[in-house]
Amino acid sequence: MSAIVKKRKVDLECRAFNPEWEKYFFTERLGQAQRLICLKTVAVLKEYNIRRHWETQHKASSFASMSAAERKEAIVKLSGNLQKSTSLFRKQTAEADKVTCASYEVSRHLARRMKPFTDGDFIKECIMVVIDSLCPEKRSAFESVSLSPRTVCRRIEEMSDSVNDSLKTCCSNFDAFSLALDESTDMKDTAQLAIFIRGVTAAL
Template sequence: MSVVKKRKIDSENCIFKSSWAESYFVVQQADVILRLICQETIAVHKEYNIKRHYCSKHSSKFDSVVGQTRTDRINSMKQEIVAQQSLFKIGNQSAEAATKVSYLIAEAIAKRGKPFSDGELVKNCLEIFTDVVCPTKKSLVENVSLSHLSQ
């Protein structure tokens, strides 16, 4: 009996070609190929799959865009993707910062042997501080959880 070896796509070393960006409105980010038009990822990094999707879904709309206009359109779509990703990073960073601050303040309260209900006093003081010093950062202080009750 012969052993049938399954084909593995990962081992085929499919490499992203920069010409695909101009032809099919795709870009590579990390190890993922992203379609700029519909903002979906491509599972198998082969030109046939990329071309088939582009021809079946987007060619009627984007084949008329040629030359420098096409390049400008691709660049603007890339910038939109980068802007979206940075927006998510900023939101995530502020949430992580609020969580870190709440843990550090809770640790400081615990080290002094005070009850965790003092966290509400600390939060009120922080809110007063931000109202006076930097009102634009008020939402960051509101996200900090210092209540002794579970939320």
């Protein structure tokens, strides 16, 4: 009976990027070898793959005719450019997250005060007036905060769903709980039912 041959899995080989491969204008980024010229990546860290990419894609380029000193200088410059572009992308992503967070915070305050969704546009107008007076150089950052009625409605619905899911998860861990119900009517005589839940969980 022939022995069963197991296939090697690349993910289990623990290959590491070799700094000597920089001569092919490659650098390590996020566990992969990334080309500094065309920004393509090689998933498997093997010199054969990296060398093959160099020979088939860029060996005939002007980089191949560079001297050792020129090549080293070019690698440092291209690495710096890649790092700058990556930092800029991260900065833009962080700013976009802050803008989204600000939109959620305003929407949360509108919901807690039971204000109309259309008040979001009015709040933004007031913010822009203050910005123009105090720090006009930051106007573009505040302009990107979306507070339209549709956006405010969507934000509130998403936060409501999140609270609902969190409450279900929390209640599923109760060892004992009690309920209290209260019914009232709003300004339009629509019945509103409030449910108060008190529960205890097992001590850790």
